[in-house]
Amino acid sequence: MMAAKTASVPAVKHKTEQRKVRLSRALILPALIFGIVLTQIPFLVTIYFSTLNWNLLKPTEVKFAWFDNYLAVFEKGDLLPATISTVAITSLSVIFSVILGLLLAVLLDRKFRGQAFARTLLITPFLLMPAAASLIWKYSMFDSNVGILSWLLSTFGLPPIEWTTDMPFVVVVIMLTWQYTPFMMLILLAGLQSQSKEVLEASSVDGAGAWRTFQWITLPHLRQYVEISVLLGTIMLLQVFDPIAIITKGTGGTKTLSYLLYERAFVGLNVGEAAAYGVVTVALTIIVATIALRNLFKVFMDGGER
């Protein structure tokens, strides 16, 4: 009796645990199925579409075309310039917004009256819808007649710059930097505020000035935060579309992969080719994202060890 009882306790425990596991799996299942349906089926459909010769305007000529669309993607010669534009716009905007974000974060990382208010104001650009932000920049900043930038230049006696015509690439980078600086600032500010006060105090006791403290203590501490902000910013900026569609229309080296895709799908109405561009873009993004995510996890795992 006694022996039987002691033997059954772990067994019962094991059973309840198993039941618990089964239950939790069952509870997760609907969400999992929903997630798969929502993300994977559209992708499979896209892959299927990419093998079709299908232009919306020629409904009678839809047929299976194997890899013709992919051949067209690589033969037409739009892919390489678009990839270069995407990389150039993304990297420049990320670099500038990290630098500006760091400056603003350092300014915000101190006690002063209205600190919360200043922080909220500085975050606003990131909260704005990208399309709305693009319209604001197009009409009130870059406009050659009434834009604020033209007015600023004229107060220095300089001629107005024809922004959209002469430097569309710069326009897009300026706008994106403006929009993503707050995002970088927030992450870096969190990093600054997690610095140990003792270390900072010790350094000042040892006679290190503000710049030396920043260079030898703060910057190494911030390294992981900079990495995270660069990675997240890159992933988000790879898909940039709004300022290009609204301000530059893809001229002057601003035709990014997402704008190219939009043109194929909604101007050319060529569903097959657009799907092929989509698949290729996804493949390129996965490569970037895998590298990025691996680094991201490394940052999380290593923690403060570096």
Next chain:
Amino acid sequence: MLLKKRTLTLGAMLGISALALSGCSASNEVKDVTLTVATVNNGNMVDMESLKGEFEKANPGIKVNFQVMEEGDLRSAVTADVANAAGQFDIVTIGAYEVPQWGANGWLTDLTPDLQDAAYDVEDILPPVRSALSVDGKQYAVPFYGESSILMYNKEILDAAGVTISNNPTWQEVAEAAKAVKTDETAGICLRGKPGWGDLFAPLTTVVQTFGGAWYDMNWDAQVNSPAFTEAVTFYKDLLDEAGEANPVDYSFNECMNALKEGKVAMWYDASVAASFLEADDSPVKGKLAYAHAPVVKTKESGWLWSWNLAVPANTQHKDAAVKFIKWATSKEYHNLVGNKLGWSKVPPGARISTYEIPEYKEAAKAYAPITLEVMNAVNPVQPGVNPQPWTGIQYVAIPEFQEVGNQVAQLVADAIAGRKTVKEALDEGQKIAQTAGDAHK
């Protein structure tokens, strides 16, 4: 409890209305019908929306819902909907470019039998417009308004510089005038530079044609880097450089109109429909403008031909009600309604001959009505250029690929206008893009 009940009733109502909607085409009984109209955010269409109550009053049981969009959004939304037979819209607003192509695809209801009644008077529609909306004698859409392109200029500025423009100017004459009147504050001429087949390439294609060029020859061989095409684009770019508005790549119809209104440019070559806005009561340049035919070089006329039209997709559930509405919105009665309710200058132009015989309209639009009618009757959509072409249409090529070809070449030309490429480089690249599209039609 109350909330729950309400939700239940709402659900039941939704279910019933869904049943009603699906049963509508089958039963002959008259039920409440809601028509969804997709339209473009141009002034005349917004007027139509504000007057829809009159139609609903006269036709009890029919409600009309408007979805107003930007031109580009409208084009992709409507194309996707109609091509996939999604049936979201009962009435669509489409351009003269789409109507013959979509009609031939079987996407639109053939309206010919419905337009035969004497009250509607289909013969009253301007012949060039009507011919652009018909395929093999079947009419697939009715014009809401039509337009050509004309030269508009500020008389005060030109008079001050001692420059005159004839009624049928040449491009050389216009270029000289633009250079003569330009000052630091005022540009000589506003021309569209915003990349897009319907933006930059609407006026530029007419320039190309009057210089003797064309997008394609009769064998569908692209002519984009031909000497005449190159000469025309070079002329356009040089004119913009020497006397055009600053930052041209930002400029299309609306931007140029504002510039002319504010006195920032002296001349403007664009759609004739602009005149009705420039002569409106709230316009600062009202009465200060004069109008001339589109400038020419080698052809007699160079104006374009465009109409915004109402059509009924073939798969609509409410065909009868939809036809009733589009006939109302393009009728003589509607033109009188707009005149009496909103003002005579707001009557949709360029669709009906009889509009130009209404005394009140003639008075209200005396500055631009005669020239609009004159130009619209004079243009030839069958052969607008020097040489014959294998499609009907002036400022566009009526093939499905043209939107994309036009857009891409427009981006290249914008690069040339900005000086990042030479005109020759841009057009050599454009030639390849155009040739690929042309090969599909050989």
